Amino acid sequence: xxxxxxxxxxxxxxxxxxxxxxxxxxxxxxxxxxxxxxxxxxxxxxxxxxxxxxxxxxxxxxxxxxxxxxxxxxxxxxxxxxxxxxxxxxxxxxxxxxxxxxxxxxxxxxxxxxxxxxxxxxxxxxxxxxxxxxxxxxxxxxxxxxxxxxxxxxxxxxxxxxxxxxxxxxxxxxxxxxxxxxxxxxxxxxxxxxxxxxxxxxxxxxxxxxxxxxxxxxxxxxxxxxxxxxxxxxxxxxxxxxxxxxxxxxxxxxxxxxxxxxxxxxxxxxxxxxxxxxxxxxxxxxxxxxxxxxxxxxxxxxxxxxxxxxxxxxxxxxxxxxxxxxxxxxxxxxxxxxxxxxxxxxxxxxxxxxxxxxxxxxxxxxxxxxxxxxxxxxxxxxxxxxxxxxxxxxxxxxxxxxxxxxxxxxxxxxxxxxxxxxxxxxxxxxxxxxxxxxxxxxxxxxxxxxxxxxxxxxxx
Amino acid sequence: xxxxxxxxxxxxxxxxxxxxxxxxxxxxxxxxxxxxxxxxxxxxxxxxxxxxxxxxxxxxxxxxxxxxxxxxxxxxxxxxxxxxxxxxxxxxxxxxxxxxxxxxxxxxxxxxxxxxxxxxxxxxxxxxxxxxxxxxxxxxxxxxxxxxxxxxxxxxxxxxxxxxxxxxxxxxxxxxxxxxxxxxxxxxxxxxxxxxxxxxxxxxxxxxxxxxxxxxxxxxxxxxxxxxxxxxxxxxxxxxxxxxxxxxxxxxxxxxxxxxxxxxxxxxxxxxxxxxxxxxxxxxxxxxxxxxxxxxxxxxxxxxxxxxxxxxxxxxxxxxxxxxxxxxxxxxxxxxxxxxxxxxxxxxxxxxxxxxxxxxxxxxxxxxxxxxxxxxxxxxxxxxxxxxxxxxxxxxxxxxxxxxxxxxxxxxxxxxxxxxxxxxxxxxxxxxxxxxxxxxxxxxxxxxxxxxxxxxxxxx
Numbered sequence: 010x011x012x013x014x015x016x017x018x019x020x021x022x023x024x025x026x027x028x029x030x031x032x033x034x035x036x037x038x039x040x041x042x043x044x045x046x047x048x049x050x051x052x053x054x055x056x057x058x059x060x061x062x063x064x065x066x067x068x069x070x071x072x073x074x075x076x077x078x079x080x081x082x083x084x085x086x087x088x089x090x091x092x093x094x095x096x097x098x099x100x101x102x103x104x105x106x107x108x109x110x111x112x113x114x115x116x117x118x119x120x121x122x123x124x125x126x127x128x129x130x131x132x133x134x135x136x137x138x139x140x141x142x143x144x145x146x147x148x149x150x151x152x153x154x155x156x157x158x159x160x161x162x163x164x165x166x167x168x169x170x171x172x173x174x175x176x177x178x179x180x181x182x183x184x185x186x187x188x189x190x191x192x193x194x195x196x197x198x199x200x201x202x203x204x205x206x207x208x209x210x211x212x213x214x215x216x217x218x219x220x221x222x223x224x225x226x227x228x229x230x231x232x233x234x235x236x237x238x239x240x241x242x243x244x245x246x247x248x249x250x251x252x253x254x255x256x257x258x259x260x261x262x263x264x265x266x267x268x269x270x271x272x273x274x275x276x277x278x279x280x281x282x283x284x285x286x287x288x289x290x291x292x293x294x295x296x297x298x299x300x301x302x303x304x305x306x307x308x309x310x311x312x313x314x315x316x317x318x319x320x321x322x323x324x325x326x327x328x329x330x331x332x333x334x335x336x337x338x339x340x341x342x343x344x345x346x347x348x349x350x351x352x353x354x355x356x357x358x359x360x361x362x363x364x365x366x367x368x369x370x371x372x373x374x375x376x377x378x379x380x381x382x383x384x385x386x387x388x389x390x391x392x393x394x395x396x397x398x399x400x401x402x403x404x405x406x407x408x409x410x411x412x413x414x415x416x417x418x419x420x421x422x423x424x425x426x427x428x429x430x431x432x433x434x435x436x437x438x439x440x441x442x443x444x445x446x447x448x449x450x451x452x453x454x455x456x457x458x459x460x461x462x463x464x465x466x467x468x469x
Numbered sequence: 470x471x472x473x474x475x476x477x478x479x480x481x482x483x484x485x486x487x488x489x490x491x492x493x494x495x496x497x498x499x500x501x502x503x504x505x506x507x508x509x510x511x512x513x514x515x516x517x518x519x520x521x522x523x524x525x526x527x528x529x530x531x532x533x534x535x536x537x538x539x540x541x542x543x544x545x546x547x548x549x550x551x552x553x554x555x556x557x558x559x560x561x562x563x564x565x566x567x568x569x570x571x572x573x574x575x576x577x578x579x580x581x582x583x584x585x586x587x588x589x590x591x592x593x594x595x596x597x598x599x600x601x602x603x604x605x606x607x608x609x610x611x612x613x614x615x616x617x618x619x620x621x622x623x624x625x626x627x628x629x630x631x632x633x634x635x636x637x638x639x640x641x642x643x644x645x646x647x648x649x650x651x652x653x654x655x656x657x658x659x660x661x662x663x664x665x666x667x668x669x670x671x672x673x674x675x676x677x678x679x680x681x682x683x684x685x686x687x688x689x690x691x692x693x694x695x696x697x698x699x700x701x702x703x704x705x706x707x708x709x710x711x712x713x714x715x716x717x718x719x720x721x722x723x724x725x726x727x728x729x730x731x732x733x734x735x736x737x738x739x740x741x742x743x744x745x746x747x748x749x750x751x752x753x754x755x756x757x758x759x760x761x762x763x764x765x766x767x768x769x770x771x772x773x774x775x776x777x778x779x780x781x782x783x784x785x786x787x788x789x790x791x792x793x794x795x796x797x798x799x800x801x802x803x804x805x806x807x808x809x810x811x812x813x814x815x816x817x818x819x820x821x822x823x824x825x826x827x828x829x830x831x832x833x834x835x836x837x838x839x840x841x842x843x844x845x846x847x848x849x850x851x852x853x854x855x856x857x858x859x860x861x862x863x864x865x866x867x868x869x870x871x872x873x874x875x876x877x878x879x880x881x882x883x884x885x886x887x888x889x890x891x892x893x894x895x896x897x898x899x900x901x902x903x904x905x906x907x908x909x910x911x912x913x914x915x916x917x918x919x920x921x922x923x924x925x926x927x928x929x
Contacts, residue, residue, distance in 0.1 A: 056914065064537035067527075075550065076545055079549055080543040081531075081541055083542045084540055089539055090535065325910050325911060328913070355910060355911070357912045393519075427915045432891040432892040445898065448789075450786060452815045452816060452817045452825070453482070455817060455887045456888060457888055
């Protein structure tokens with residue numbers, strides 16, 4: 010029996026953050042991971058996807074700029090993009106993380122693990138671990154595969170394979186127009202694939218403002234993505250690699266030929282095989298936690314962070330929960346902030362144009378009963394925009410709570426707007442009154458002058 | 470005699486903003502401008518300089534990205550850059566601004582004008598104007614030309630000519646390593662000039678953090694700029710266009726041959742010929758104002774905004790003062806905010822890497838007697854940085870007031886950090902406590918995660 014202060018189940022970003030923060034504070038920490046230290050995000054999601062997207066995004070912008078475009082007489086080098094992607098994911102080798110664990114004296118168990126009663130874990134590798142203070146569930150999620158006839162048999166890809174493919178696929182049918190589907194449709198199209206994107210809702214990116222969905226839809230269509238919205242996958246015929254390839258049959262009877270189906274249809278929490286039932290909790294679902302990430306139903310020793318609590322399936326929110334939970338375990342009076350964790354968090358879709366948003370969309374704010382008004386401007390409709398591609402589309406909208414005179418939502422759409430977001434995140438989370446924001450002067454000539462235009466338009 | 474509610478002297482950005490804001494509120498407004506509506510910034514400073522800088526900056530970044538760099542087999546097209554610059558400055562034609570004035574019913578007088586007693590102006594074109602409520606001085610500044618032997622005779626350029634040159638100059642000696650000198654050294658070097666940059670202080674950009682100056686110095690040196698710091702121009706021999714060209718003699722006796730000297734040595738306020746003496750004020754200096762931009766020494770009817778008050782020679786600050794002064798004239802209880810206007814304002818140097826800063830540098834905060842501590846990180850030392858050029862240098866520093874636990878200064882250095890600044894501007898101006906900033910979660914994987922790393926390093 011190995012004993013620790015805290016045992017973390019899962020070494021994705023959330024697990025790493027909490028393990029690191031606790032170890033730095035002097036706690037004896039173990040982390041249990043059967044796959045790669047770094048998790049889904051580092052190897053099969055955020056990191057490889059951005060590596061695939063960035064070169065084309067940059068070239069597209071350079072092509073829009075007179076003087077720069079003349080220098081681009083060649084084409085994107087897909088193999089170099091894939092090679093750089095492999096560098097960024099360390100060829101799916103996590104040994105680069107081990108010195109970090111060692112430096113912090115975090116014990117790594119490379120095994121599956123499951124709870125076996127309060128504060129105890131049994132590992133597939135044979136060890137039994139005991140936690141003096143806490144066990145943290147940070148096992149993340151996996152791609153869901155819906156029971157569509159023929160889908161599983163067709164040998165579909167999920168986010169894992171579509172972000173790490175060693176060659177540019179010829180033809181893909183992406184099922185699901187959320188972030189994964191949208192980003193991967195964009196990336197592979199710019200690298201040479203023919204992509205069909207199928208989304209059941211009326212718009213791709215259905216959680217975002219409709220104007221954002223429309224701008225991205227137009228941009229994807231323009232580069233050649235075949236977008237089918239309001240459509241579902243009904244059936245799949247054939248199997249990748251076999252003669253005749255794969256046929257996706259949609260619910261209107263239309264058929265799309267491709268090499269591979271990609272299921273990008275949501276996530277299932279990895280809570281089905283971690284022994285929750287041994288401590289009286291239900292397996293397979295989301296874990297409900299309090300504002301210090303303590304699992305409800307356990308007696309204060311069990312914490313959960315990241316995708317398994319389902320607040321927001323985003324790496325940065327899992328890491329945030331990790332920091333809060335670490336401090337809670339250390340006895341600090343720090344809690345998830347009700348705006349940071351309780352309203353729609355900051356999020357970026359790295360398509361081109363990008364969508365960067367924080368807080369409520371207009372319709373969500375209205376559905377919440379908030380007294381809100383939206384104002385919007387063209388993202389590049391200011392002096393700073395003159396130096397960006399003239400024909401790059403973009404719109405920015407703030408949703409303003411008229412009672413409290415604070416921003417409760419912001420959506421930026423445009424070329425390279427990802428870094429615009431943090432200003433809005435600060436304004437939303439810190440509830441900075443509009444009257445004070447009015448004195449935060451954006452620099453000329455940056456595109457951030459859109460802040461000025463939005464506040465003027467609102468009436469300041 | 471033409472009568473108005475408010476007469477604005479000078480149609481640069483500050484003058485335009487105040488005229489527009491007052492006209493929108495129903496005031497009868499006149500604006501007096503002898504040169505171009507849009508002013509120095511639009512035609513001979515901010516706008517053309519950024520137009521010259523952006524294409525090379527973008528290509529440099531694309532060249533650092535595997536997969537994208539292979540597409541860049543050609544070189545920057547300098548003529549296309551100059552043509553786009555000319556488009557952005559409308560070939561020095563301001564007629565595009567006239568519909569805006571007309572729409573707002575702002576009367577434009579194309580003439581020099583000067584005060585002739587309280588609320589009265591006489592124009593060179595013959596008219597006399599009378600203001601019922603206020604006169605606003607927004608006449609800006611011009612490049613200073615120090616009395617260095619031979620300098621004036623050499624036919625030097627100032628910011629006006631160096632930003633609007635119709636051909637790429639062969640050899641330039643820039644006197645002054647402030648923003649103009651640094652940006653123009655960068656721009657023209659990337660377009661093919663040989664540039665020597667002479668700065669009297671120990672570093673170029675001497676107002677900024679030393680690490681920022683050093684990073685930019687290294688980057689400029691690497692592209693071929695010959696930087697001479699701690700040196701002054703002692704004498705100039707020869708004249709541009711004449712046989713033998715121009716020789717700049719520095720104070721250590723060294724000589725630099727060039728085609729043209731560029732004086733980038735500071736600004737002189739345009740207050741010497743606007744009739745200030747007719748209302749009992751001194752001509753030629755800066756105008757002192759209260760926190761609603763009312764000129765001290767006048768009886769509440771005279772306002773001044775922009776470079777003539779000398780608070781910060783920045784377009785966005787002149788515009789800010791214009792908004793405040795407009796509201797003051799309209800009787801609103803709005804004042805220049807002591808942080809926004811009273812501490813070093815947001816500012817960006819559009820070199821590559823860029824320098825974006827707001828508030829105090831560490832040494833300025835210490836000189837002010839603040840109890841501060843600085844923390845710093847590599848700008849791209851986070852997951853988001855993986856997708857930017859690996860060998861692009863960059864550092865970011867926050868200066869934190871330990872007593873109040875707020876950020877009082879921030880300096881970002883790196884590729885394309887201009888849009889990082891507004892988040893810091895909001896945090897500084899709104900005095901958001903560190904404990905609240907801790908809950909403003911930067912999105913993964915954006916480079917804005919440097920916020921997280923800085924706060925962690927500070928001890929949160």
